Amino acid sequence: MYCKNCGSRMEDGQEFCVKCGTGADSTGTGIVQGSAQVVFYFRDKSPGIAAILSLLWVGLGQVYVGKVARGLLLMLAVILLSLPSTLILFAGVYMNDFDAVTAALIVAIVLIATYIAVWVWNIFDAYKLANEYNDYVKANGDRPW
Numbered sequence: 001m002y003c004k005n006c007g008s009r010m011e012d013g014q015e016f017c018v019k020c021g022t023g024a025d026s027t028g029t030g031i032v033q034g035s036a037q038v039v040f041y042f043r044d045k046s047p048g049i050a051a052i053l054s055l056l057w058v059g060l061g062q063v064y065v066g067k068v069a070r071g072l073l074l075m076l077a078v079i080l081l082s083l084p085s086t087l088i089l090f091a092g093v094y095m096n097d098f099d100a101v102t103a104a105l106i107v108a109i110v111l112i113a114t115y116i117a118v119w120v121w122n123i124f125d126a127y128k129l130a131n132e133y134n135d136y137v138k139a140n141g142d143r144p145w
Contacts, residue, residue, distance in 0.1 A: 042137045047130035054126040061126025074122050085111035
């Protein structure tokens with residue numbers, strides 16, 4: 001049987017069209033007259049906006065897509081990576097011992113490189129999550145998370 005509204009194929013016994021939400025009568029031959037139907041529309045999440053938000057602030061793209069805990073964890077991770085590296089860098093500058101300064105700079109460079117790696121991964125992750133969200137909504141008609 002086919003939906004009278006949009007023409008999509010409907011299985012026998014199916015009460016509503018999965019494409020447009022139009023109800024079918026008990027015989028499966030037409031639209032239910034006077035029936036109330038509820039259709040939910042979910043807006044797509046833009047992968048570009050998710051990536052830009054994550055570029056501006058680590059974790060913000062994940063929050064936009066709906067992965068709030070993941071976004072907050074990324075924000076916390078970046079704070080934990082950036083504060084010690086900044087403190088070590090400033091402490092190394094004010095020390096007079098060359099070996100201590102060298103060690104402080106090496107630790108700071110490793111922490112900053114890790115921070116940059118997390119930041120770049122975060123941008124790609126937000127982009128990928130927005131695409132996964134959109135694919136799931138299109139396939140199932142509901143939010144994935």
